[in-house]
Amino acid sequence: MVEETEVDEMDPTLPPTFGDDEFEVLETIDGLEEDPEGWTLADGFIDGSGTVRLWTDETGRLERVQLARYWRDQIKQSPLELCFAEIFVQLSMLFGGIADPWPEAEETESDDLLSGDLIDRVVEEMAAVDARIAELDELDEGYSVWSGEPVTGSAEEGRVRLTLSITGVPEVVTFEPRWLAEASSAAVCRSVLTAYAEARSKHRPPVHLPGERAQLAAKYHTLAKRLEDAALRGFEGLVQVDPEQAAAAVHTPSQQERTR
Numbered sequence: 732m733v734e735e736t737e738v739d740e741m742d743p744t745l746p747p748t749f750g751d752d753e754f755e756v757l758e759t760i761d762g763l764e765e766d767p768e769g770w771t772l773a774d775g776f777i778d779g780s781g782t783v784r785l786w787t788d789e790t791g792r793l794e795r796v797q798l799a800r801y802w803r804d805q806i807k808q809s810p811l812e813l814c815f816a817e818i819f820v821q822l823s824m825l826f827g828g829i830a831d832p833w834p835e836a837e838e839t840e841s842d843d844l845l846s847g848d849l850i851d852r853v854v855e856e857m858a859a860v861d862a863r864i865a866e867l868d869e870l871d872e873g874y875s876v877w878s879g880e881p882v883t884g885s886a887e888e889g890r891v892r893l894t895l896s897i898t899g900v901p902e903v904v905t906f907e908p909r910w911l912a913e914a915s916s917a918a919v920c921r922s923v924l925t926a927y928a929e930a931r932s933k934h935r936p937p938v939h940l941p942g943e944r945a946q947l948a949a950k951y952h953t954l955a956k957r958l959e960d961a962a963l964r965g966f967e968g969l970v971q972v973d974p975e976q977a978a979a980a981v982h983t984p985s986q987q988e989r990t991r
Contacts (some may be wrong), residue, residue, distance in 0.1 A: 778814040779817060780814060792931070795924075798916040812906065827900040828898075829898055831939065834949035835952065836953040844965050846961075849958070853958055860954075867943060873942045874942045874944060875941045875945045876940050877940070879897030879935065886922035886925035886929070890910040891923065891926050892905050895927075895934055899931070
């Protein structure tokens with residue numbers, strides 16, 4: 732009885748495969764945590780045709796590139812740039828996300844004690860914030876943005892060019908056709924890594940530009956903190972109020988709930 736052995740798609744002894752064949756698609760995002768025995772970074776990222784495989788570290792930095800033995804036959808069906816682009820989409824999904832910073836409350840110099848009048852004034856201001864957020868929801872406006880520039884690195888005297896997105900993830904790579912026609916697989920892999928390294932050296936982290944929604948969220952948080960601080964100082968007209976009991980007596984919806 733012959734034992735079945737695992738087949739490596741990048742094995743140079745395998746026959747060529749083409750675009751009409753069926754290929755197993757790597758699930759690089761969904762199910763990773765639920766299936767610890769499945770895909771890992773050590774397996775790399777592979778395009779649907781099995782032409783290109785990339786490896787990265789845990790932060791998404793490109794570490795290694797490999798081409799299938801019959802890559803020239805395969806790129807007759809699908810350009811090499813498209814094979815890389817397919818993997819770059821996977822990298823963007825896994826490493827390209829960027830979260831807005833949490834709005835922080837502003838420091839206040841008020842020495843108010845908690846009172847009915849203070850609560851009424853703060854609640855009125857919170858209602859105004861809620862009303863403005865509702866208006867922005869209707870207009871679909873007021874969102875924060877990240878400002879940055881894509882950067883491009885090159886290799887082989889500009890014959891290979893690789894561009895990073897504003898988050899530093901590979902976005903596109905191009906090869907000069909005449910150079911690619913004569914380049915070895917080792918030269919292609921080396922040039923991609925060289926262009927990537929140059930692009931990384933130019934990359935600068937994007938800058939967060941808060942929109943009106945973020946400003947309103949910070950204001951709401953500040954108003955809530957104003958009530959909490961007042962409660963910790965005590966209730967107007969009373970003395971020796973326990974700070975923990977005073978804080979617990981004030982219920983303010985979370986900033987996240989109010990600006991969602």
